[in-house]
Amino acid sequence: MATTAASLPNTALFPNSSSLGGKAPPFLGGHRKSLDFESNPVRRRRRRLRGEAGPLVVASAAGSGGGGAERFYLNFTGFPFPLGPFLNRRTIRTEAVRDCIWLFEQEQALGFSSVSTNIRMTVIKLKSGGLWVHAPIAPTKECIQLLKELDAPVEYIILPTFAYEHKIFVGPFSRKFPRAQIWVAPRQWSWPINLPLEFFGIFRAKSLKDEDDSTPWADEIEQKIFSAPEVGIGPYVEVAFYHRPSRTLLVTDAVIFVPRKPPECISKESLLASAKNGLAVKLLSKGKEVPDEPVVDNTVNRQKGWERMVLQILFLGPSNLLEPTASFAQMSQKLIVSPIVKTLVFSKVPEKVRDWVDRIVRDWRFKRIIPAHFAAPINGSSSDFLAAFGFLDELLGERFVTRPSLSLLFASLMGRAASYFPPDDMKTLSSLDQFLVSVGVVKKTVSGRKQ
Secondary structure: OHHHHHHOOOOOOOEOOHHHOOOOOOOOOOOOEEOOOOOOHHHHHHHHHOOOOOOOOEEEEOOOOOOHHHHEOOOOOOOOOOEEOOOEOOOEEEEEEOOOEEEEEEEEEEOOOOOEEEEEEEEEEOOOOOEEEEOOOOOOHHHHHHHHOOOOOEEEEEEOEOOHHHHOOHHHHHHHOOOOEEEEOOOOOOOOOOOOHHHHOOOOOEEOOOOOOOOOOOOOEEEEEEEEHHHEOOOEEEEEEEEOOOOEEEOOOOOEEEOOOOOOOOOHHHHHHHHOOOHHHHHOOOOOOOOOOOOOOOHHHHHHHHHHHHHHHHHOOOOOOOOOHHHHHHHEOOEEOOHHHHHHHHOOOHHHHHHHHHHHHHHOOOOEEEOOOOOOOEEOOHHHHHHHOOHHHHHHOOOOOOOOOHHHHHHHHHHHHHOOOOHHHHHHHHHHHHHHHHOOOEOOOOOOOOO
16 A cells, blocks of 8 residues: 555646646647747746746647547556556657657546546657657557657666556557667565566566666666665665756656646546545535535636645545645645655655765756656756755754755755645544554654654
């Protein structure tokens, strides 16, 4: 359960994506591009602070045809809940860096519930002319067609995490490109039975190593591994990558940026289903009367559905789904560590997390962050990344000792605000953490935490 939960959640810090719903158009149904020619740095900074789209080129495509056959994908696997949609997955392609990095997104639903988020595959064109594919998604005909439109061979397929929701697509995806090399994060593990990679259709895979300069892409893309076998009955593993030419940091679940508006790949049917006042809403309504009325398809209800989805993904059992806006506002439009990952993983091994984060910000001068869920790309630097991990200072009791510069000191101070989670919303997650510790599924804090 901890493995599944921790892998679900899956800025100056603001995404350049049409999914944010700012002033950028949705760019659906073709290959239209939007250019931001804002030259005034002060005005541009203000735009970033408001969460508006920055100066990057953004393009999106829904694929030719776009019908059911192109989006069909049968998927009833997953434990403890299968991961939907079960029969149909729409793919949205966005150009994050011109002629260099593309984002492919699909909807990912939790079992038979109305809770969905987006799952992202990132594709980088190497100097060789080939493609480096990070965290493959379901290889529907539409997805493969959108990839082939880049007119370059797939050379490498990367599994950057142990997480089931990313692992299940690597085998089927790799069979579409049999000449591509497969590289996977170490310590692969699955629950409740630790199954070999071959069970998932992943064959002849090579293992990624920490700071390995012998990989075929080492002169363009670097990597650093976070591995914490201590956190539970299985390890938590994530590999961060740095694409030097574009100064882009790639992570899987380490950080997220929740956009105000739902990603384009999430269907209106899912949003409206989440907007209905079902059992979960009634249980979390704090005794208030819950109206039982049909949900009309409009902007307000779609937004309500999105806000409810986000809070359930981040907190599992938020304090109030009937009126989600206040809690949603505190969690959106900023770079954060997901409450689930923070509680069930990172707070258990704060020293290991600090080491990984410090190595990333010390060695990589990134200006852009691409996670595997929610919004991307995110305009973010090392200070923004550090701010998201500001909670580590309190856990370790080493405030500012290893951060002498004013910029990093500011990042640490801002981090406590950036990682703030509404206490009422955290109650269910905290209780779950205590229960999982009591039954031995999740370990107690290994080191560095104040008691």
